[in-house]
Structure formats: C-alpha cells, structure tokens
Amino acid sequence: MKKVRKISFTAAASVIVVSSALIVASMAQAKPPRSETQVAQERAALMTAVAKGDDLWHSAKLGNNGLACANCHPDGSASNVHTWPKFQTNLGKVGTLREMINWCIAVPMQGRILESDSEEMIAMEAYATYTHRGVAIAPAKDEQHPAVPVVSGPGYPRH
Amino acid sequence: MKKISRRQFLGMTTKAGAATMFAGIFAPSASSMLGLGGVAEAATKKIKPFNFAVLTDAHLYDIADHKFDHILEKAVADVNSIKPRPDFVLYAGDLGQSGKKAELVKGKKILDKLKMPYKIIPGEHDYYLDMGKAWRKLFGDEHWSFNHNGVHFIGMNSILVPDFWTLKKLTPKERMHMMEELECHNCGAWGVGEKQLNWLARDVKRVSPDTPVVIMTHSPLWDYYPRWNFQTYDAPEIREILRKFDKVISIHGHVHQVVYNEIDNMRSCGLLSTSWPWPYPPVELEYPHIKQRRADPGDFEDGLGGHDIALNADFDAIVHWREFSDLLPDNIKKGLKV
Numbered sequence: 001m002k003k004v005r006k007i008s009f010t011a012a013a014s015v016i017v018v019s020s021a022l023i024v025a026s027m028a029q030a031k032p033p034r035s036e037t038q039v040a041q042e043r044a045a046l047m048t049a050v051a052k053g054d055d056l057w058h059s060a061k062l063g064n065n066g067l068a069c070a071n072c073h074p075d076g077s078a079s080n081v082h083t084w085p086k087f088q089t090n091l092g093k094v095g096t097l098r099e100m101i102n103w104c105i106a107v108p109m110q111g112r113i114l115e116s117d118s119e120e121m122i123a124m125e126a127y128a129t130y131t132h133r134g135v136a137i138a139p140a141k142d143e144q145h146p147a148v149p150v151v152s153g154p155g156y157p158r159h
Numbered sequence: 160m161k162k163i164s165r166r167q168f169l170g171m172t173t174k175a176g177a178a179t180m181f182a183g184i185f186a187p188s189a190s191s192m193l194g195l196g197g198v199a200e201a202a203t204k205k206i207k208p209f210n211f212a213v214l215t216d217a218h219l220y221d222i223a224d225h226k227f228d229h230i231l232e233k234a235v236a237d238v239n240s241i242k243p244r245p246d247f248v249l250y251a252g253d254l255g256q257s258g259k260k261a262e263l264v265k266g267k268k269i270l271d272k273l274k275m276p277y278k279i280i281p282g283e284h285d286y287y288l289d290m291g292k293a294w295r296k297l298f299g300d301e302h303w304s305f306n307h308n309g310v311h312f313i314g315m316n317s318i319l320v321p322d323f324w325t326l327k328k329l330t331p332k333e334r335m336h337m338m339e340e341l342e343c344h345n346c347g348a349w350g351v352g353e354k355q356l357n358w359l360a361r362d363v364k365r366v367s368p369d370t371p372v373v374i375m376t377h378s379p380l381w382d383y384y385p386r387w388n389f390q391t392y393d394a395p396e397i398r399e400i401l402r403k404f405d406k407v408i409s410i411h412g413h414v415h416q417v418v419y420n421e422i423d424n425m426r427s428c429g430l431l432s433t434s435w436p437w438p439y440p441p442v443e444l445e446y447p448h449i450k451q452r453r454a455d456p457g458d459f460e461d462g463l464g465g466h467d468i469a470l471n472a473d474f475d476a477i478v479h480w481r482e483f484s485d486l487l488p489d490n491i492k493k494g495l496k497v
Binding site for chain 2: 058065066070071072073074075077078089090104107108143144146147148149150151152153154155
C-alpha cells in the first residue's frame with residue numbers, strides 16, 4: 001500500500017511538472033495580449049456597426065411604403081435573433097436572420113433586398129443581435145421574445 | 160398593476176403637493192372617509208344598456224392606395240356590420256403617421272363612412288408636425304366629455320411632452336420624425352398636462368360617484384413600459400381625480416395589442432390597431448391570460464381589428480376585441496367581462 005501511494009505521488013508530481021512546463025512553453029509562444037487601446041478600438045468598431053444598424057432599422061428608406069423595421073420591431077423586439085437559423089414559414093425553408101430581414105424588406109416594406117454580406121446587412125444584424133445580448137441561444141424556439149429591457153437612451157453606448 | 164410601482168409610489172408621495180396645486184379637488188371621497196380603502200361598495204347607478212365601438216391606430220401614410228387605408232376601411236365596414244348597432248364610435252388616436260394634413264383628411268374621409276357618430280382624440284403621430292393644428296381644424300377639441308344613457312364618457316390628449324425641440328432648433332418635420340419612433344429617447348414622457356388635469360377635475364366635480372365612467376386616452380393610464388411611452392406620466396393624478404367613482408373603465412390605443420390591468424377602481428383595456436401589432440414589451444404582465452398570440456408577419460391583417468363594448472344595466476362591460484384573424488385565446492374570444 002505504502003509503495004503504491006509513493007508511486008502515485010511520483011506520477012502526480014511528474015504530471016504537474018510536465019503541465020507546468022507546457023504552460024510556460026505555450027505562454028512563451030503566444031502572441032502578446034492585445035493592448036487596452038486595441039480592445040477599445042475593436043469594441044468601438046462593433047458599436048459603430050450597431051449604431052449604423054440602428055439607423056437603418058429605423059429608416060423608411062429601405063422600403064417603399066413608409067414602413068421601417070422598427071414599426072413592428074421596436075428596440076429590435078420580436079426579431080428573435082437567438083432562434084435562427086430555423087424553419088420559417090414565410091421563407092418556406094430553414095433560413096437565417098439575414099434572410100428574414102430581407103424578407104421583411106421585400107414583403108411588408110415592399111423594398112429592395114440587401115446583399116447578404118453587405119455592410120448594411122451586417123450592421124442590421126449587429127443591431128438586432130446587440131439588443132438581445134445575454135439571451136440564451138434557442139434554435140427554433142417558437143415564441144416571441146422581447147429584446148433586452150431599455151430604461152433610457154439608445155440602449156447601447158453611442159457617441 | 161396591483162403591486163405599487165415606482166411611479167404610483169411617487170404619485171402617492173406627491174399627492175399632498177398636488178392637492179395644494181388643485182385646491183379642493185382631492186377632497187376625500189365618501190368611501191375613503193369611511194375607511195373602505197378599496198373600490199367603493201356603493202351600488203353603481205343603473206344605466207340603460209347599450210354598446211359602442213372603438214377603433215384606433217390606423218397610422219395612415221400620405222401614399223395612395225396604401226395597405227393601411229384598406230385595413231381601416233375594413234374596420235369601418237366591420238363596425239357598421241355590428242349587431243346591435245353601436246350607438247357611437249370612439250377613436251383613440253394615431254389616425255395619421257407623420258402628422259400630415261393629407262393623412263388626417265384621408266382618415267376622416269374613411270371614418271365618415273361610419274353609420275354612427277364618432278368622437279376622436281389625437282395621438283402623437285397626428286400631432287407633432289404642426290402641434291395639432293390640422294387635427295383640431297378637422298376634429299375639434301383635444302379633450303371632451305359627454306353623457307350617454309347614464310354613463311359619463313371622457314376623452315383626453317395624453318401625448319403632450321415638454322418642449323424638446325426649441326433648444327435643439329429642430330424643424331417641425333425633424334420634431335415629428337423623432338416622435339414617430341416608439342423608442343425615441345430624446346422626446347420625454349407623455350402626459351395630459353396641468354391644464355387638462357384642471358379641466359378633468361372641473362368636469363367631474365358635479366358628477367356623482369355612483370355614475371359609471373369611461374375614459375379614453377391614447378396611452379395607458381398605468382406604467383406598462385415607459386420606454387415605449389406605454390404610460391402617461393400624470394396618470395396617478397388622473398386616477399386620483401377619478402378615485403371617487405365606483406368604477407372607471409379606461410380604454411387606450413398606442414399599444415397595438417390586447418392587454419389588461421386594474422388599479423384601484425380603474426380597469427384598463429389596451430386596443431388593437433388597424434396598422435401593425437406591437438410585440439409585448441420585456442415586462443411581466445399582471446394579467447398574462449389576457450393577451451393575444453403572436454402574429455404572422457406574412458398576414459398583414461394578423462393581430463389587427465376593432466372593438467365592440469357592450470354595457471349592461473349594472474355597468475358590467477363586455478369588451479370584444481374583434482380581431483380580423485384568430486389570435487385571441489379561448490378565454491377572451493367571446494369577450495372579457497370588465
């Protein structure tokens with residue numbers, strides 16, 4: 001018994017030594033961490049996209065009958081961003097949030113659809129997603145979900 | 160809501176101040192003097208039974224042959240078909256979308272097809288281009304009251320905000336454009352304002368507490384979701400003025416959905432629009448079983464409709480949300496007793 005214990009202790013010790021060596025090695029090989037400035041810039045880039053998406057979301061210019069996305073989806077509500085991709089009856093297939101945004105532009109708003117990977121579409125997706133931050137991903141969940149509650153202001157850092 | 164919200168609490172704490180402002184108005188009612196607390200137990204005056212219809216939130220655009228024109232026309236035809244025929248129709252605001260005279264003229268033309276008289280109040284979409292000038296020219300006073308078969312009806316303009324445009328040097332069009340956004344975060348909270356509060360106090364002064372009262376505003380007279388102005392900031396004062404009545408039924412537009420609440424002697428019903436349904440905001444409903452199902456965006460009439468409200472001799476109201484589609488749960492399909 002004593003011997004076994006001794007062996008397992010030795011084994012455990014060598015595991016620790018090996019893994020410590022690995023951590024040191026990987027730290028030595030890793031890129032230096034991004035600077036605070038860099039992180040702030042990347043964050044600001046996202047928020048610029050969110051703000052652009054917010055403006056588009058509230059713009060009647062995407063459609064031709066005066067309607068904007070926000071008419072039916074204030075604060076991004078009921079876009080259910082956490083449920084996509086899913087089978088959507090109006091799309092008639094498993095589709096994405098971007099496809100649904102384009103369906104809304106084309107059908108209820110009678111407008112011209114956006115390129116799926118255009119800056120505008122990515123901005124709209126950024127806005128809709130940001131208004132649902134923290135909501136658990138729930139593919140195909142079949143109920144309307146509100147966006148994150150907003151007390152005042154635009155609901156996100158905007159300059 | 161039965162729970163005391165922050166605003167209700169503020170309303171209570173400022174009541175003493177308000178009473179000084181409107182001297183005499185807040186004299187304790189018979190029920191509070193007797194210490195009854197809740198809804199007064201006195202029997203409500205008997206009324207001659209009748210029904211009336213309500214429409215709201217057409218949001219008409221100055222675009223020819225717009226889909227919302229047809230939905231309002233359908234709602235008007237639906238009201239004309241109600242049997243027994245409603246004695247009159249109430250319209251709870253937002254006839255137009257951008258406050259343009261052309262929108263309101265178009266709306267009036269459609270509403271004039273109603274086979275019964277109608278009374279109307281403004282919504283923010285009717286108002287902030289010219290501060291209600293065109294609306295008043297077409298429809299008259301922004302607040303009013305009348306008696307019908309023993310019921311006292313009140314209509315008020317609840318979408319007034321403090322001036323946010325002068326300092327920012329906004330044009331009327333810019334002001335209107337900001338107000339058009341439900342989540343406008345620079346426009347401030349809506350209310351009826353001091354002048355209308357004084358008018359209301361005078362109006363109901365000689366109305367006996369056992370008189371049934373129906374009040375119509377564009378926004379709810381309770382704190383539902385202030386972010387979207389699903390509120391009226393001076394609703395606590397309105398409720399206090401109307402507190403002497405046995406029962407008050409409040410009907411309001413703006414929310415574009417079925418929603419219900421009770422505070423003290425007031426029962427509030429949210430109304431369907433004839434434009435688009437709004438999602439339920441991120442708050443818990445006090446009466447979650449009084450709620451419509453989610454609408455299909457592919458069906459432009461889903462979640463829309465009009466209303467028929469029938470009152471019996473004891474002022475029990477049966478509120479019928481006459482939804483064009485089938486989104487009402489079974490418990491309110493045949494009407495809600497209010």
